[in-house]
Every structure is written in C-alpha cells, then in structure tokens.
Amino acid sequence: MEHCYTDATITSSSYPSPIPLRSPSVASPCAACKILRRRCVEKCVLAPYFPPNDPLKFTIAHRIFGASNLTKVLQELPEAERADAVSSMVYEANARQRDPVYGSAGVISQLQNQVNELQQQLAMAQAEIVNMQSQQANLMALICIEKWQKKIPHQHHSYDNDYQTNMSFLDENPGSLLEHVST
Numbered sequence: 001m002e003h004c005y006t007d008a009t010i011t012s013s014s015y016p017s018p019i020p021l022r023s024p025s026v027a028s029p030c031a032a033c034k035i036l037r038r039r040c041v042e043k044c045v046l047a048p049y050f051p052p053n054d055p056l057k058f059t060i061a062h063r064i065f066g067a068s069n070l071t072k073v074l075q076e077l078p079e080a081e082r083a084d085a086v087s088s089m090v091y092e093a094n095a096r097q098r099d100p101v102y103g104s105a106g107v108i109s110q111l112q113n114q115v116n117e118l119q120q121q122l123a124m125a126q127a128e129i130v131n132m133q134s135q136q137a138n139l140m141a142l143i144c145i146e147k148w149q150k151k152i153p154h155q156h157h158s159y160d161n162d163y164q165t166n167m168s169f170l171d172e173n174p175g176s177l178l179e180h181v182s183t
C-alpha cells in the first residue's frame with residue numbers, strides 16, 4: 001500500500017498533467033489558506049474577505065464556524081452578498097467569543113433595551129414639548145387679553161378726552177394757553 005502510494009506521488013509530480021485541473025496558486029496566500037496551510041488559488045472563495053494582513057479575522061471566524069462552513073455559506077451566496085455575510089459572521093464570532101452563552105443575541109437584547117429606554121425618554125421629551133407649547137400659547141393669550149383690556153380702553157379714554165379738552169380750550173380762549181399750561 002505504502003509503496004503504491006509513493007509511486008503514485010512520484011509519478012504525478014514527475015510528469016505534470018497536460019490539462020491544468022486547478023487554478024494557479026497566488027503569490028501571497030489569503031489569511032484563511034495561510035492558517036489552514038493550504039494552497040491559495042486564484043478563485044479562492046475566502047481570499048477577497050480574509051486578506052493576509054488580517055489573520056485574526058479568519059482565526060476568530062474559523063474558531064466559531066469552521067472554515068468549511070464559512071466556505072459553504074459563501075459558495076451558496078451571490079457574490080454581491082458575500083461581503084455582508086462575512087462581516088456578519090465575523091461579528092457573530094467575536095460576540096460569541098466575548099459572551100459564550102448569549103453571543104450576538106446578548107448584544108442585540110442589550111441594544112434593544114437601550115432602544116426601548118431611549119424611546120421612552122423621547123416620548124417623555126415630546127410630551128414635555130407639547131405641554132410647554134400649550135403653556136406658551138396660554139401665556140400669549142393672557143398677554144393679548146391684558147393688552148386689549150388695559151391699553152386700548154385707556155388710550156381711547158385719556159387720549160381722546162384730553163385732546164378734546166385741549167382743543168376746545170384753544171377754541172374758546174386761545175390767548176390764555178400759556179396760563180393754562182403753567183398751572
């Protein structure tokens with residue numbers, strides 16, 4: 001068995017196959033292939049999302065989901081959705097590492113609580129605004145009523161009467177105007 005295997009290996013490496021069955025390997029392997037110690041090919045499905053300069057991204061995702069699952073998920077998706085799927089899985093893997101019990105569900109419920117609290121605060125602030133607006137409207141109405149009650153009747157009364165008195169005085173006795181003013 002061992003002998004046969006060795007022979008086969010030698011044969012395949014000694015004589016390159018005439019038709020290249022696999023894509024040529026790239027110069028610098030992606031983080032996934034580097035960590036998995038495998039040949040990174042041009043059409044490597046993980047390469048666009050796991051660049052060699054960020055090995056931790058793959059390590060975390062691989063630890064939680066496994067490389068084969070990551071590959072399977074990406075292969076089943078259209079290319080346009082793969083980047084979002086990777087960032088989602090990396091996010092979930094990070095959350096699972098921080099919180100092994102609840103993972104990203106813990107973060108989601110925490111954020112949901114925060115949203116609820118903020119919505120309550122917003123509702124209270126909006127009620128306060130409505131209250132203040134009605135108070136302001138009431139105040140404005142009161143000011144208008146007071147102005148109308150005090151200023152307009154007062155003007156009507158005093159101005160017209162005084163004017164009439166003065167004018168009638170002038171008409172009656174224009175010569176004694178100085179006398180009238182000085183008294």
Ligand SMILES: [Zn+2]
Pocket residue numbers: 029030031032033034039040041044045046047
């Ligand atoms: Zn690769």
